[in-house]
Amino acid sequence: MKILIGLYRSQPGWQIVLQQEGLQYEIIKLEKPISIESYSVLIINDVLDNEQYSRVKEFAQNGGAVLFSSSAYAETTNNKFRSKNIKYLVMPSDSIFAELGLIDFHTKFIQLRDKSFEIIDRTLNVQSQKVGKGHILFIPFDVNAVILDTNSIRKKIWVERKELPSEIVAKVSKGKIRKILSKILEFLYLQRDLPFVQLWQFPKTWKNLFMFRVDTDHCSTRQALEFHKICKKNNICGTWFVDTVSKETLKNAYKKMDDQEIALHCRRHLVFHDYKTNLENIKNGLEDLKEVGIEVTGFAAPFGDWNENLAKVLEKFDFDYSSEFTLDYDDLPFYPYIQGKKSSVLQIPIHPVSTGRLRRSHFTDEEKWQYFKKFIDRQIALNDPIFIYHHPSHDQLNLFNKIFEYINSKNINKMNYKEFSVWWKKRLSFQYELNFANDEINCNFENETSEFSFKISYNNKSV
């Protein structure tokens, strides 16, 4: 029995989620009958013809599990449905998605009007249907559309406090939507009594990962060097996205930071709408760095701003990765799509709230510390990445000394952006095959390596 997902339509949004979640899949054509031994779950993300639909139904009847897009199902079967625009939903505490809290969707939800369907989550309206020995679950929104959405909006970040910090970030909560899909797929695996096996999201068997980013705009040589001391003292090898305006700071600070990764932020602290001005700005920045002998492979845009013309320029200069929270935040890495084409520059999302945003909302130093401590505790509890950033121009040496000490006291594994992007790309190309028989999981892979591990959820246990 194969542990493998069959994805009907090759849609980038779905592929991004499956790759982030470390779930193996292949594209299926539905040209002939499908045995339940060959796929753990089928994802039907587009309209089917009658023959294809009867093969999918037969797969479910024989004991298979199917995740069907509600709108594709309605069109395939001429079923009646209701549609509703959903801006956001708040998951109640008794939901299986409770930990996700508020989720921004900004999309249309489709509810099938068939009273025989059960509902497995009332807030999200995930409907399910028992078919013979198997199950079909219906996903009420267009996964491809929400994951590929590139709109941004100013959001208030919720904390237990009256005045809330805000930042311009990706409009859709892509990281949370990925978790919804993963939970639904896990639910289907467990319905079939199959182990839910995921290629783990961090190197080796690490439970967590801390990455620290520095944006150097408006920071003096003195501020850079003082902040570097705090990093060094706490054994933090961060990634410094530098502005290249001051040759003096490039030479006397960044060039000398042997234990830190240096990457590019900008020459002018702006992102432009057009290709040409972005090209000039980045070219100038790279030339400034070259002059002082600094080589870089990474980029983070001013204001976390991302657009397709910027992305094309990053491709032209062969950057390995970039990080922009108006495209995505609090999520795992992925390759964005530019006009339907996969970019060659890996996107590494970050937590978008910096001390500058907290200061604007009048947080005291103690409140700032509590904000980051709570964030770190939550990420540890959920095995989510702890990727935060700071501007040394805002000083806050004591606060970051405390944050770094806290990270070290929790024995969190650390990497810089370059190392993680290299590892993530290896993870994406790691070849393996999973089989399940007689209560045993068999994994075949070409090269034995300790760089990767699997997370297995089975019978309500996770290992």
Ligand SMILES: [Zn+2]
């Ligand atoms: Zn900046």
